[in-house]
């Protein structure tokens with residue numbers, strides 16, 4: 001599903017964040033991206049949803065060459081990619097239901113389908129009972145579950161999560177991982193950048209370790225492998 005060939009990313013300030021990465025990720029895989037702070041993990045995954053463009057090399061997702069994709073086509077690409085962040089990024093004035101429905105309203109889905117689909121994903125993240133709450137009436141873990149529900153409401157084939165448990169306590173982090181595993185079991189590819197050694201070492205998945213912008217390890221059922 002994802003093919004990267006000789007990808008580099010040099011930021012305008014001269015930092016070479018990604019330095020010659022080639023990798024293939026198949027539909028349905030669950031991949032952790034690990035590595036020291038500043039190694040290039042976020043840059044690596046940002047290029048997959050065209051938040052950043054590579055300086056050289058090619059990235060293909062489901063046959064679409066992202067380096068050639070016109071700016072106006074980027075929203076179509078994003079419909080098939082759910083993105084989850086460390087800081088949730090919910091809209092503070094919209095209810096839980098509205099935050100999730102919004103992603104479908106912009107693609108002009110009909111209201112009955114929107115309601116059905118939003119309730120389905122709220123059920124998956126076990127938050128149906130808080131549909132009318134505002135984000136700041138929820139705990140951090142609940143907010144992250146809303147942001148996960150929002151990211152999958154379009155039924156994307158790919159979910160990208162950048163440090164999704166970074167702001168959460170250990171117990172809540174495990175809950176989030178259960179939801180990710182459920183989403184992955186339904187066929188969605190998951191790529192997750194993380195510093196959470198306990199999770200990586202316990203829920204064994206493919207591990208891509210990035211160091212100084214290069215792939216240092218790529219293991220089928222890998223370990224976190226760093227002390228910090």
Ligand SMILES: Nc1ncnc2c1ncn2[C@@H]1O[C@H](COP(=O)(O)OP(=O)(O)OP(=O)(O)O)[C@@H](O)[C@H]1O
Nearest residue numbers: 011012013015017036037038039040041042043044
């Ligand atoms: N928008 C930007 N402009 C310039 N330099 C950047 C930008 N974003 C990241 N960098 C630099 O690129 C390098 C890689 O950063 P990146 O955020 O990809 O690392 P990371 O592995 O995700 O780090 P962390 O684990 O701390 O989140 C760092 O040196 C960083 O300072």
